[in-house]
Amino acid sequence: MFTKEELIKLINDADAVVIGAGAGLSSAAGFEYGGKTFMDNFKYMYDEYGYQDMYSAGFHDFDTEEEKWAYWSKMIYLNRYKFGAKDLYKRLLKLVLNKDYFVITTNVDHQFQLAGFDKTRLFYMQGDYGLFQCSKPCSKETYDNKEYVLKMVEQIKDNKIPSSLIPKCPKCGRVMTTNLRCDDTFVEDIGWHNAKHRYDEFILKNKDKKILFLELGVGFSTPVWIKYPFMQMTYQNKNAKYICIDYSNPYVPNEIKNQSYSVKDNIEKYI
Known part of the structure; x- marks a missing residue:
């Protein structure tokens, strides 16, 4: 069984950590x-x-x-x-605070920033509950x-x-x-594009290094944003590791099994 100690060791050994967070993380933090x-x-x-x-x-x-x-x-x-910030997010920050990290998330509840994560290391690619946009975008x-x-x-x-x-x-x-991605009217403002650029630059900078992809609570409703790219980047980099912690379906393909850890359990237990 994958242990908390193994998770800490993988984080400590990595040159860089990419956190991919889905709805399961906020559910584990207490959102209902x-x-x-x-x-x-x-x-x-x-x-x-x-x-x-x-x-x-x-x-x-x-x-x-x-x-x-x-x-x-x-x-x-x-x-x-x-x-305010949920305790689970605060504990997650402590795990990566001294690492070169980046966060990509489909969550729109702003918990990462509330918990103290560096906002220049966050990519909220599905939007933010805290933003409005024109319903038929005029800008x-x-x-x-x-x-x-x-x-x-x-x-x-x-x-x-x-x-x-x-x-x-x-x-x-x-x-x-x-400002939530639900159809083709979703506004990708300058902040969105700047965050995406920083994320792309982070991935490029670390593409051949010991990079750890830590996927937390990401399901299969929108796998093209986090899950599939994490798997593909792990496959393309022999130095990469992929951890999927999810209570429902922590799937790992055979092609990266030797580089991966699949944990079907509550995220709260590990962070």
């Missing part, structure tokens, strides 16, 4: 999209529409913008602003939304917000939306 959290905050979405978790409810075709933003403002608040700009979100949450009544609080694009006046 369904269950009690959902029922405590969105029971009406279950009673009226049958939804049982925040992710599914987010795809609901709301009748009005007032109802839509009552839901989304509270959802963003719960997953982006209500809590490649995004906008910090904390002030918007807090005002909306404070004034929710009967599962609606006042019409005056519906967020509008400052350039064209259209209703804004969340």
Whole structure:
């Protein structure tokens, strides 16, 4: 069985560490999209529409913008602003703090930065709950939304917000939306492109070195961003190591088994 001591040794021996993080990491840290959290905050979405978790409810075709933003403002608040950094993320930082590291993540909850990870070593490639964009992008700009979100949450009544609080694009006046990759309208702003460039440069700089790819809680819903590239880069570099820790499906292909560790267990147990 793969042990915590082996994980620490692999990190210490590596020239560079790349953390690839998916939803499973935040789940292990204590974020809950369904269950009690959902029922405590969105029971009406279950009673009226049958939804049982925040992710599914987010795809609901709301009748009005007032109802839509009552839901989304509270959802963003719960997953982006209500809590500080989770302890699991703080412990993960301690493991790599003295290493040459980089993080690529599909998570949009900002936990890495809240925990103290260097923001120049982070690539949030699926967006950020903390940003709005124009719903029909008239520019490649995004906008910090904390002030918007807090005002909306404070004034929710009967599962609606006042019409005056519906967020509008400052350039064209259209209703804004969340900066989350869900279709081809996702805005990749200058911050996104700068982060991608830094990530690409990091990978290039370390491509033949003893690089450790540490994949945490990445499933198969969007494997093309983290999982498959990590496997491919491990295959192309005999000095690389690949660790996949995931409670559901820590798959490792035969081609890199001798360079890999597959751990089907709770991430919390190892970090």
